[in-house]
Amino acid sequence: MxxxxxxxxxxxxxxxxxxxxxxxxxxxxxxxxxxxxxxxxxxxxxxxxxxxxxxxxxxxxxxxxxxxxxxxxxxxxxxxxxxxxxxxxxxxxxxxxxxxxxxxxxxxxxxxxxxxxxxxxxxxxxxxxxxxxxxxxxxxxxxxxxxxxxxxxxxxxxxxxxxxxxxxxxxxxxxxxxxxxxLANTRADFIFKGRASHAAATPHLGRSALDAVELMSVGVNYMREHMPSDARVHSAILDAGGIAPNVVQANARVRYSIRAMELQDMLELVQRVHKIAQGAALMTETSVEMKIVSAVSNxxxxxxxxxxxxxxxxxxxxxxxxxxxxxxxxxxxxxxxxxxxxxxxxxxxxxxxxxxxxxxxxxxxxxxxxxxxxxxxxxxxxxxxxxxxxxxxxxxxxxxxxxxxxxxxxxxxxxxxxxxxxxxxxxxxxxxxxxxxxxxxxxxxxxxxxxxTPYVSPLNADVMPPLDMSKG
The missing domain is CATH 3.40.630.10 (Zn peptidases)
Structure with a gap:
């Protein structure tokens, strides 16, 4: 033996x-x-x-x-x-x-x-x-x-x-x-904040965070034509702003998973997706915060x-x-x-x-x-x-x-x-x-x-383990 x-x-x-x-x-x-x-x-x-x-x-x-x-x-x-x-x-x-x-x-x-x-x-x-x-x-x-x-x-x-x-x-x-x-991968939440209002009586006074989420999705879809063919971007809406259609949604949150074959390509895509989110916020007169949830290298x-x-x-x-x-x-x-x-x-x-x-x-x-x-x-x-x-x-x-x-x-x-x-x-x-x-x-x-290509962690020092991420 x-x-x-x-x-x-x-x-x-x-x-x-x-x-x-x-x-x-x-x-x-x-x-x-x-x-x-x-x-x-x-x-x-x-x-x-x-x-x-x-x-x-x-x-x-x-x-x-x-x-x-x-x-x-x-x-x-x-x-x-x-x-x-x-x-x-x-x-x-x-x-x-x-x-x-x-x-x-x-x-x-x-x-x-x-x-x-x-x-x-x-x-x-x-x-x-x-x-x-x-x-x-x-x-x-x-x-x-x-x-x-x-x-x-x-x-x-x-x-x-x-x-x-x-x-x-x-x-x-x-x-x-x-x-x-x-694939190198970043999961990031985009948190939009707008202003609630009566969707029928005073829609002009509302600023819809959900509209911003939808416009961000449109922008990301147009980006797909102009990103590496082996990259992947997908999303899930975590908070659509409520269940009442007669209330302009003041808050909405969407999580994006952004992937590419190489770490540097992924980091560049994250910045492009962030710019799209900022553009959606500009169009809807809302604000947006990007929060990194997790990230991994190839x-x-x-x-x-x-x-x-x-x-x-x-x-x-x-x-x-x-x-x-x-x-x-x-x-x-x-x-x-x-x-x-x-x-x-x-x-x-x-x-x-x-x-x-x-x-x-x-x-x-x-x-x-x-x-x-x-x-x-x-x-x-x-x-x-x-x-x-x-x-x-x-x-x-x-x-x-x-x-x-x-x-x-x-x-x-x-x-x-x-x-x-x-x-x-x-x-x-x-x-x-x-x-x-x-x-x-x-x-x-x-x-x-x-x-x-020296290793650089895709996680900034201020990003902590998302111990509550399973709560949504």
């Missing part, structure tokens, strides 16, 4: 407790910055496993870090545990059936993500202790990835300053090294770590799914459209198959057409060499942020993929510790990228 196999046996020995942790967190879905019970569950498990635990990083009550080891290189495994609003769903059924009407649900699989990352940390720490290898293993419990940018705040406050390598993963349809692609890749991770994933092979796993996955696929399934194959640049679950490791050199969102791990990747696994926790084609992800979140197939992801992450961490050339190459790759 070689070192990797011994390491993986440690993970197999610890996996049941972490699968149970994942299932408990699935059953207590908590959204951005409200993850009190989920964080407490993670803390309790870290303590049980012998980690020293520190809470409240960057002033965020639901963040934490656990560490084993006194000296040596620091390998960090990054976990998450926030859920999404409105995605309540029973587990293990192929039909939409909420547990609680309007309730939350783990529609991005973060119950698995946090537990899988912790499993990697637990397994690696146990292996290092047995072999007498000097290193520090950390598990970072990171809340509020879904729009709250917790990691970006943690980076700004120095939580990763002494980390040598950061490793994470995410649920997905396929088994692959996650492409280092994400993700930087790291070729040396990606190759090391690929090697580990290749040796592992895909998870061993059984007939029961495949049968349920087919039932889930029956709820999807052909376009859903075709989209994920286009994303990885591979021809479609009839398999309901992943059967191969995606090659690194395919002609991808990736489906790109935003994530706060982007900011970590600017200050620490970072790499991520994609593991097949769902039926091929399952769109994320849907009830279909929630219902698969406690299934045996998801558990198998989570354990596989932990093994790949732990093996990559071990390689970084035991291979000085890999560690040096990973750091050099990051230094080369940031020498050209």
């Amino acid at each position: 070689n070192d990797r196999q011994e390491l993986w046996s440690k993970i197999d020995g610890a996996k049941q407790r972490l699968i149970e942790l994942s299932d408990r967190v699935w059953g207590m879905p908590e959204v951005c910055y409200t993850e009190l019970r989920s964080a407490a569950e993670h803390k309790a498990e870290l303590l049980h496993q012998g980690f020293r635990v520190k809470e409240g990083l960057a002033g965020i009550p639901t963040s934490l870090v656990g560490e084993i080891g006194e000296s040596g290189p620091v390998i960090a495994f990054l976990g998450e545990y926030d859920a999404l609003p409105g995605l309540s769903q029973e587990a293990g059924i192929a039909e939409h059936k909420p547990v609680e009407a309007g309730g939350h649900g783990h529609g991005c699989g973060h119950n698995l993500l946090g537990s899988g990352a912790m499993l990697a940390a637990v397994g690696l720490a146990a292996f290092l202790k047995e072999k007498g290898i000097t290193a520090r293993v950390r598990y970072y419990g990171c809340p509020a990835e879904e729009g709250g940018a917790a990691k970006a705040f943690m980076v700004r406050e120095g939580a990763f300053d002494d980390v040598d390598v950061a490793i994470s993963w995410h649920p997905y349809s396929f088994w692959e090294v996650a492409p280092p692609l994400s 993700t930087l890749g790291n070729k040396p770590l990606e190759q090391a991770l690929y090697n580990a994933m290749d040796e592992l092979g895909v998870p061993s799914f059984d007939d029961g796993d495949r049968a349920f996955a087919r039932k889930i696929q029956d709820t999807l459209s052909d376009a859903d399934i075709a989209a994920v194959y286009r994303a990885i640049g591979m021809p479609a198959t009839d398999e309901p679950l992943a059967t191969f490791l995606t090659p690194q050199d395919t002609n991808r057409k990736p489906l790109i969102g935003s994530t706060d791990i982007g900011d970590v990747s600017w200050v620490v060499p970072t790499v991520q696994v994609h593991a097949p926790t769902v039926a091929i084609g399952t769109p994320f942020h849907t009830w279909q992800v929630v219902t698969q979140g406690k299934m045996p197939a998801a558990h198998k993929a989570m354990v596989h992801a932990a093994k790949a992450m732990a093996a990559t961490g071990l390689a970084a510790i035991t291979d000085p050339i890999l560690m040096e190459s990973a750091k050099a790759a990051l230094s080369e990228q940031t020498a050209r």
Whole structure:
């Protein structure tokens, strides 16, 4: 048995407790910055496993870090545990059936993500202790990835300053090294204030904040023709000014998400959107305030770590799914459209198959057409060499942020993929510790990228974690 196999046996020995942790967190879905019970569950498990635990990083009550080891290189495994609003769903059924009407649900699989990352940390720490290898293993419990940018705040406050390598993963349809692609993103609220009046008797005395919101939307839509084709701007009205049409709306609030492939392009778009808001206020004789809610950077890749991770994933092979796993996955696929399934194959640049679950490791050199969102791990990747696994926790084609992800979140197939992801992450961490050339190459790759464009946090110093953002 070689070192990797011994390491993986440690993970197999610890996996049941972490699968149970994942299932408990699935059953207590908590959204951005409200993850009190989920964080407490993670803390309790870290303590049980012998980690020293520190809470409240960057002033965020639901963040934490656990560490084993006194000296040596620091390998960090990054976990998450926030859920999404409105995605309540029973587990293990192929039909939409909420547990609680309007309730939350783990529609991005973060119950698995946090537990899988912790499993990697637990397994690696146990292996290092047995072999007498000097290193520090950390598990970072990171809340509020879904729009709250917790990691970006943690980076700004120095939580990763002494980390040598950061490793994470995410649920997905396929088994692959996650492409280092994400959009830089700012969420900003535009708060308009006008003057109330009787909409029939004295409309000329009113100044409508809602009119300003609507005119801002028109302006942003005209801007779309003149912004980079891979940029994205979308919005949600948080306060339309009331429910009475006979009252001119004196207050209105709209939240914009402004994204671009590069951080600087995103920052420029934010300023353009702000100018449009100011123009809407000018046209309606209202006032406007822009308030940054959160912001994240795009993700930087790291070729040396990606190759090391690929090697580990290749040796592992895909998870061993059984007939029961495949049968349920087919039932889930029956709820999807052909376009859903075709989209994920286009994303990885591979021809479609009839398999309901992943059967191969995606090659690194395919002609991808990736489906790109935003994530706060982007900011970590600017200050620490970072790499991520994609593991097949769902039926091929399952769109994320849907009830279909929630219902698969406690299934045996998801558990198998989570354990596989932990093994790949732990093996990559071990390689970084035991291979000085890999560690040096990973750091050099990051230094080369940031020498050209140094990291600047997208969060100004006066922007604090939006701990109440889930209240609207």
